[in-house]
Amino acid sequence: SQTIHQWPATLVQPVGSPLSLECTVEGTSNPNLYWYRQAAGRGLQLLFYSVGIGQISSEVPQNLSASRPQDRQFILSSKKLLLSDSGFYLCAWTPGQGARGYNEQFFGPGTRLTVL
Amino acid sequence: QKEVEQNSGPLSVPEGAIASLNCTYSDRGSQSFFWYRQYSGKSPELIMFIYSNGDKEDGRFTAQLNKASQYVSLLIRDSQPSDSATYLCAVIISGGYNKLIFGAGTRLAVHP
Numbered sequence: 001s002q003t004i005h006q007w008p009a010t011l012v013q014p015v016g017s018p019l020s021l022e023c024t025v026e027g028t029s030n031p032n033l034y035w036y037r038q039a040a041g042r043g044l045q046l047l048f049y050s051v052g053i054g055q056i057s058s059e060v061p062q063n064l065s066a067s068r069p070q071d072r073q074f075i076l077s078s079k080k081l082l083l084s085d086s087g088f089y090l091c092a093w094t095p096g097q098g099a100r101g102y103n104e105q106f107f108g109p110g111t112r113l114t115v116l
Numbered sequence: 117q118k119e120v121e122q123n124s125g126p127l128s129v130p131e132g133a134i135a136s137l138n139c140t141y142s143d144r145g146s147q148s149f150f151w152y153r154q155y156s157g158k159s160p161e162l163i164m165f166i167y168s169n170g171d172k173e174d175g176r177f178t179a180q181l182n183k184a185s186q187y188v189s190l191l192i193r194d195s196q197p198s199d200s201a202t203y204l205c206a207v208i209i210s211g212g213y214n215k216l217i218f219g220a221g222t223r224l225a226v227h228p
Contacts, residue, residue, distance in 0.1 A: 032214055043204065043220035044160070059215075090159055094214045103214055104150060105206075107159040 002027035006091050006108040013115055019064075019078040021111050023091030026072065030096040033074040034105065035066055038088040050074060051096060086115045118143040118209050122219035129226055135192040137203050137222050142186070145210030149181055149188045152204040154221065160204055164190060195226045 003026045013019060025031050032051050036044040046059045048066035056066050063082060067075045074091055089111045094103040119142045129135045137151075148167055152160035166172045166179040166188065178191040188207075192199055202221040209217050 034216075044206075044216075044218040046215060046217075049215060104162050104165055105214065105216055106162065107152075110159045112157075 002093070002106070004091060004093055004106060004108040006089075006111050008111060009109065010112045011114070013081050013113065015083055015115055016080045019076070019081055019085070019113070021076040021089055021091075021113075023074040023076075023108055024072055025093045028072070028093070028095065030071060031093040032096050032103075033068065034092040034094075035074065035076050036090040036092065036107075038090060040087070044090065048076070081115045083115050086113055088112050118207075118217055120205055120207050120217050120219040122203075122205050122222045124220060125223040126225050127222055129195050129224070131195060131197060131226055131228050133195050133226075135195045135199065135224055135226070137190040137192075137205075137224065139188045139190075139205030139219055140186055141188070141205075141207045141217075143207065143209050143217075144183075144186065146207045147210070148208040149179070150206040150208075150216070151177075151179060151188075151190045152206060152218075153199075154202045154204055156201075192224075195224075197226050197228060200224055200226050 005024050034049045035047040038044050050056050050068045064078050091108040092105040094105050121140045151164040153163050154160045164177050164179040166181045172179045176193045180189045202223045204221045205219040206216045
């Protein structure tokens with residue numbers, strides 16, 4: 001069966017510090033991977049998605065970046081955090097195999113980031 | 117801008133009643149629709165998906181889709197206090213790569 005991991009679970013960082021959040025998926029190959037952010041009391045905002053190694057698409061302009069160095073690894077980074085970067089960061093996956101539109105997304109446990 | 121709209125609630129229902137959650141979407145090309153449940157402080161959990169017009173039942177949950185009206189709903193029968201959570205409606209937008217657009221969610225409170 002497939003599982004998705006995220007770490008760390010919680011993180012408190014000062015403004016201006018760097019960030020690295022990691023997501024890994026087990027039990028599948030060539031998944032589509034997604035990063036979302038959920039601000040307190042708000043819906044989910046898609047930040048990045050990836051359909052393969054080294055292939056990253058950005059949905060919103062911001063000071064965050066994403067990378068996919070391995071097939072089942074997705075990393076979210078920032079060089080300098082802002083207060084507005086606080087939120088609940090969620091990684092999700094679906095089976096790959098091209099642009100089929102009928103696959104469910106499954107979420108990891110999330111990372112709660114507080115920027116002070 | 118493709119959007120998904122939900123009533124934020126809270127929707128309060130007594131235990132044992134039917135809870136009805138509604139969602140509208142703007143992208144006429146959307147083909148896939150999902151309901152997620154999110155408990156406070158936790159990640160969303162997929163509970164239902166529907167692709168065809170009509171009803172789809174799974175246990176106490178029924179999803180209803182009307183593409184002509186761009187409307188999708190979730191019914192929860194015999195509501196339990198453990199159903200108290202925020203329910204997120206999500207739609208795969210046309211254009212590929214399974215990109216989901218989420219509504220802001222409806223908070224459901226089931227009281228004994």
